[in-house]
Amino acid sequence: MPNRNARGGLLTFAVLAFAATLANTVGASAFRGLKVGDACPEFVLKTPAGEERALSSLRGKVAVVVFANQGQQKSEQALEALSALKPEIAAKCNVLVVVGNGDEGDLSTWRARWAGRATVVVDPSRETFHRYGVFVAPATAVVRADGVFQGEVSGYSPAFPAELERLVRDASGEAGGDRSEPWVEAPGRGEARKETQNARVLAAKRRLGEAVEAARRAVAADGSFAGAHSVLGNLLLDVSDDNRGEASAAFQRAKELNPKDGDAQVGVARVKALGGDWAGAVALLEEAAKLNPKPQAVWYRLGTVYQRAGNDEKALEAFRKAFARMQAE
Amino acid sequence: MKTAAVRRLARSLAALAVVGLFARVPAAEAFKFLEEGQKAPDFSATDLAGQPVRLLEKAGGAKALALVFWAGWSPRSKPMLDDLSALAKEREGKGFEVLTVNVEHEHPTPEEVGAIRAFAAAWSFPVVLDEGLALYSRYGVVATPSLAVLDATGTIRYVSSSYSSGAREELRDTVDGLLGIARDKAVVLAIKKRDYVPPKKATLHYQKAEVLIQRGMGKKAVKDLEEAATLDPQWPEPRIALAAVYTAEAHKQPALLAKAETLLKEARDIRPRHVRTLASLAEVWVRQGRYEEAVAVADEALGIDRSFTPALLAKARSLVALKKFEAAGAAADEALALDPRSPELLAVKADVLAGAGDWKQAAELLRKAVEIGFARSAGGVP
Numbered sequence: 001m002p003n004r005n006a007r008g009g010l011l012t013f014a015v016l017a018f019a020a021t022l023a024n025t026v027g028a029s030a031f032r033g034l035k036v037g038d039a040c041p042e043f044v045l046k047t048p049a050g051e052e053r054a055l056s057s058l059r060g061k062v063a064v065v066v067f068a069n070q071g072q073q074k075s076e077q078a079l080e081a082l083s084a085l086k087p088e089i090a091a092k093c094n095v096l097v098v099v100g101n102g103d104e105g106d107l108s109t110w111r112a113r114w115a116g117r118a119t120v121v122v123d124p125s126r127e128t129f130h131r132y133g134v135f136v137a138p139a140t141a142v143v144r145a146d147g148v149f150q151g152e153v154s155g156y157s158p159a160f161p162a163e164l165e166r167l168v169r170d171a172s173g174e175a176g177g178d179r180s181e182p183w184v185e186a187p188g189r190g191e192a193r194k195e196t197q198n199a200r201v202l203a204a205k206r207r208l209g210e211a212v213e214a215a216r217r218a219v220a221a222d223g224s225f226a227g228a229h230s231v232l233g234n235l236l237l238d239v240s241d242d243n244r245g246e247a248s249a250a251f252q253r254a255k256e257l258n259p260k261d262g263d264a265q266v267g268v269a270r271v272k273a274l275g276g277d278w279a280g281a282v283a284l285l286e287e288a289a290k291l292n293p294k295p296q297a298v299w300y301r302l303g304t305v306y307q308r309a310g311n312d313e314k315a316l317e318a319f320r321k322a323f324a325r326m327q328a329e
Numbered sequence: 330m331k332t333a334a335v336r337r338l339a340r341s342l343a344a345l346a347v348v349g350l351f352a353r354v355p356a357a358e359a360f361k362f363l364e365e366g367q368k369a370p371d372f373s374a375t376d377l378a379g380q381p382v383r384l385l386e387k388a389g390g391a392k393a394l395a396l397v398f399w400a401g402w403s404p405r406s407k408p409m410l411d412d413l414s415a416l417a418k419e420r421e422g423k424g425f426e427v428l429t430v431n432v433e434h435e436h437p438t439p440e441e442v443g444a445i446r447a448f449a450a451a452w453s454f455p456v457v458l459d460e461g462l463a464l465y466s467r468y469g470v471v472a473t474p475s476l477a478v479l480d481a482t483g484t485i486r487y488v489s490s491s492y493s494s495g496a497r498e499e500l501r502d503t504v505d506g507l508l509g510i511a512r513d514k515a516v517v518l519a520i521k522k523r524d525y526v527p528p529k530k531a532t533l534h535y536q537k538a539e540v541l542i543q544r545g546m547g548k549k550a551v552k553d554l555e556e557a558a559t560l561d562p563q564w565p566e567p568r569i570a571l572a573a574v575y576t577a578e579a580h581k582q583p584a585l586l587a588k589a590e591t592l593l594k595e596a597r598d599i600r601p602r603h604v605r606t607l608a609s610l611a612e613v614w615v616r617q618g619r620y621e622e623a624v625a626v627a628d629e630a631l632g633i634d635r636s637f638t639p640a641l642l643a644k645a646r647s648l649v650a651l652k653k654f655e656a657a658g659a660a661a662d663e664a665l666a667l668d669p670r671s672p673e674l675l676a677v678k679a680d681v682l683a684g685a686g687d688w689k690q691a692a693e694l695l696r697k698a699v700e701i702g703f704a705r706s707a708g709g710v711p
């Protein structure tokens with residue numbers, strides 16, 4: 001068993017990794033001017049042909065808004081992936097590409113590559129980039145039919161198409177419900193999202209007690225929001241191992257609401273590790289690392305589990321993976 | 330107790346040292362991205378007393394401003410700040426200001442903030458908390474404490490790190506030189522000589538590139554850096570920055586390392602004993618697997634400035650690769666004493682420990698490196 005100091009150390013910093021996991025998987029890190037649940041600010045930009053296009057003109061259908069730079073490798077990869085969306089997903093959304101560097105290169109030729117698949121508009125002074133808080137392209141926002149920010153995919157990775165598909169499905173109301181019914185957001189969902197985000201920010205700032213309270217408010221605002229339960233569970237474990245009972249119940253509830261909730265899976269692994277089921281914890285975390293487009297936080301968790309199990313060599317290997325990924329980004 | 334003669338001798342020696350800093354030996358580098366002659370990046374913040382403070386505004390209202398990055402855990406911070414406090418009192422009313430930036434932790438807790446307040450209670454100058462270590466990253470601080478002395482235009486006239494022996498007199502003479510009260514004219518001349526100003530157009534291209542790099546668009550900065558280098562062939566900075574962009578991109582395109590090497594060799598031809606050039610060259614050679622050469626050039630850099638942690642890091646990494654774990658550990662320890670929260674330094678120390686078979690300590694250190702990395706990214710940069 002680890003000694004008390006080692007456990008204290010783990011707990012002290014586990015919250016930071018947790019915050020990073022959340023920021024990587026759920027948070028609006030690529031859009032610093034937006035939070036999930038916010039109404040997307042209106043903008044009117046011109047196409048290279050000089051026609052005006054407003055964001056609001058896309059209302060009524062899910063909008064995928066890609067902030068991109070022509071000639072940038074990752075922007076090109078993201079746009080290629082968008083062009084290759086499954087037909088049933090492509091049918092659910094309109095794609096708008098906001099180009100931040102319209103004055104560089106041959107925009108007409110570049111635009112022609114996406115003709116029929118996306119509308120390209122130019123952000124001449126990058127004013128819209130700045131309003132949305134986009135510093136690094138590509139940044140892809142999924143906007144619901146009512147103009148509310150559903151979520152984002154930051155940058156480009158091989159997981160981009162799957163993540164985008166999930167967001168488009170969520171935005172069109174498919175997730176967790178009868179697809180034939182119009183999607184109506186649960187009452188209190190906006191408040192729950194806000195408090196969940198608040199909990200993440202407080203956790204990142206090491207104000208753990210306040211973070212737990214914010215997560216509890218999120219659960220109280222909307223008990224059907226899986227993300228709130230998994231955030232609460234993980235924060236409870238960060239506070240103390242003794243909270244494992246309540247945390248376990250929170251993860252179970254999150255899984256019931258959304259079986260694909262990655263944070264709940266990490267949480268379940270943590271509970272297993274606390275119970276001495278190292279093999280079970282490792283298996284869950286390794287699976288989670290494969291599914292997560294930014295797996296460094298999961299590898300970090302895996303490292304801490306190996307440490308607790310007394311396997312320092314494997315712990316070092318997991319931390320090395322986390323560190324290398326962090327450096328590459 | 331020093332006699333007046335000894336003090337005069339010390340002052341003369343210090344003056345000579347300052348002259349020598351420019352003529353032969355560059356001053357101790359404190360920042361990865363900035364040096365004397367460049368304008369300090371402006372920032373606004375609120376100090377611990379709740380007062381708003383803006384760097385260039387404060388510098389503009391003074392003849393000399395000392396900007397200090399410090400932490401309570403750094404043993405050399407307190408002596409530096411105590412000396413600055415005494416100097417500020419002695420030079421009161423003469424146009425000397427001090428602004429300090431605390432880099433204790435990415436996100437200090439209320440308890441830590443209380444401790445910082447208590448620590449700084451003896452000083453009359455403002456203390457700004459560097460939330461998320463954004464300023465620390467923006468300036469590229471290489472050791473704690475690090476200091477820049479700015480003139481009224483916000484131009485950096487002197488930098489120093491780790492407050493090694495001799496720094497006290499150097500600092501005092503530099504400040505007095507800017508205040509116009511230096512007893513020795515050589516000091517004033519030395520400061521003027523250091524104030525190299527590249528052509529305006531080259532500076533504009535360089536500054537635009539800096540903004541792009543800060544926003545994570547290094548590749549887009551290439552054109553401006555090339556332009557700046559062409560406009561002023563005697564200015565090594567654009568070449569060093571361009572080499573840094575290529576080095577950062579090399580994990581995707583290894584051929585860029587050769588380009589970075591060429592640029593750094595050109596920069597070395599322009600200014601042979603330039604610590605940042607030599608340390609950057611060492612890093613390129615580490616990545617190319619040329620470890621022996623990397624150690625040699627890192628040692629050359631350290632011969633000029635022992636406290637430049639990027640050179641120590643390159644040396645330690647090379648020695649790990651050469652399986653010289655004892656020497657690698659010594660270099661890593663030396664650097665960690667100056668910058669104990671550097672994830673890269675902690676990681677190389679972990680490699681040293683793993684090389685010696687101490688998996689437990691290695692895992693512990695690397696975990697700490699990852700945690701610090703999370704704290705810096707999760708907190709975000711304003």
